[in-house]
Amino acid sequence: MNIVLLGSGNVATHLGRAFKMAGQTIDQVWSRDLEHAKQLADTLASQAIFDIDDINRSADLYIIAVKDSAITELAKSLDLTDKLIVHTSGSTSIDALIGVSDHIGVLYPLQTFSKNKAVDFRQIPIAIEANNPDDLAAIRAIADRISEKVTELSSAQRKALHVAAVFACNFTNHLFAVSQNLLKEENLDFDLIRPLIAETAHKVQLYDPVSVQTGPAVREDMEIINSHLEMLKDQPELQDLYKKLSQSIVNLHKHPQG
DSSP states (O other): OEEEEEOOSHHHHHHHHHHHHTTOEEEEEEOSSHHHHHHHHHHHTOEEEOOGGGOOTTOSEEEEOSOHHHHHHHHHTOOOTTSEEEEOOSSSOGGGGBTTBSEEEEEEEOSOOOTTSOOOGGGSOEEEEESSHHHHHHHHHHHHTTOSOEEEOOHHHHHHHHHHHIIIIIIHHHHHHHHHHHHHHTTOOGGGGHHHHHHHHHHTTTSOGGGGOOSHHHHTOHHHHHHHHHHTTTOHHHHHHHHHHHHHHHHHHHSOOO
């Protein structure tokens, strides 16, 4: 299969590597920044381009892996009415590709990607969608080549998955950074809480998260909570965040969902 990769960021990089490892040909890598396109293309034995008019129009698959706000504009610049085109966004509807081709879909890998951090793509869930059954089957066959965890989701379901992922991953990582800054203020090393982070992440692989919640909020230990808030009095934004997260824990345990 010949693939044209439109994008050169984290998602494009890992998708390109995964397809190449699966024996597929990445024919071209497009980016608005030619140097970025070259950097990725060199690792994929591919051609780098930055002029969209230079795109190979005889490829089997075109993957749009750019930031959400750029998907529609980029898609409209393509003239590939009879080719299979997918985007990789978690929150952008398949409708963003309507009118670009008669064969459109979504191939969304649910993972946090960094260019220099290797991942096992076979274990990454991929959410797929298409505008007709034949294209859905084609996209599933393509996704099956790089992942063992392919599932069909509607655009609405995929957006809900993305929102959940933002809470579980992006917000959590931000809280790691907040924790790191708090430790730095007291000349403490972040390594002190890495085992705690690892154990927390391990437990949710085995148990329902609500059932393994610990800490002062779930105990409604106001003495400890108030002492923490006092410590954060000179950082009102963090103090407010602490309050809101604590109240969210209390609310969830008093009124469990599902």
